[in-house]
Amino acid sequence: DAEITQSPRHKITETGRQVTLACHQTWNHNNMFWYRQDLGHGLRLIHYSYGVQDTNKGEVSDGYSVSRSNTEDLPLTLESAASSQTSVYFCASSPSGTGGTDTQYFGPGTRLTVL
């Protein structure tokens, strides 16, 4: 069955380290998204991509980067981890929209703790 996976599921790191969170989907969806979930804020969009070599900044992109070298993967990199980036991170994907907004399918999440 097609799916979307994230790894690792849990990560503890230190301030200043570079961290990369993986997201892999097997639906062949063009659109992929990264969100962070924090208490009182719901889900906020970090970065998104509409296809290979395409990346865009979301609402809370500072300190994060993504790259899209193939359809299946959109890794999220924290260049220099900060305690404020302690959060739960969700990856999602959706098919290309044609005049409407398609359903986004979410991965299980990665809980990141920055000490």
Place this chain on the structure above:
Amino acid sequence: AQSVTQPDIHITVSEGASLELRCNYSYGATPYLFWYVQSPGQGLQLLLKYFSGDTLVQGIKGFEAEFKRSQSSFNLRKPSVHWSDAAEYFCAVGVGGATNKLIFGTGTLLAVQP
């Protein structure tokens, strides 16, 4: 600016009772509206969505939602809650037409009493 408001942070209902979770949105054009559910430690699962047509939308697990343009609302309802419905519920609005971006509310945590 586009936004979604879920005024109830936490709701407790008894098993078998009816449920209504509130959602209000702010968006200038015709909205695309979604309800997602998140069980503890899990990702988000789509319950239902509204794009156009009938304003009463049926979803999975016995949920329904009604789009009311005059009130800018998209409230989620269930006639009889089961203990397994305990979870966090998120309302979202799709913005930007074909760009597929979503703006989420802050969520409502539902507890179900036996």
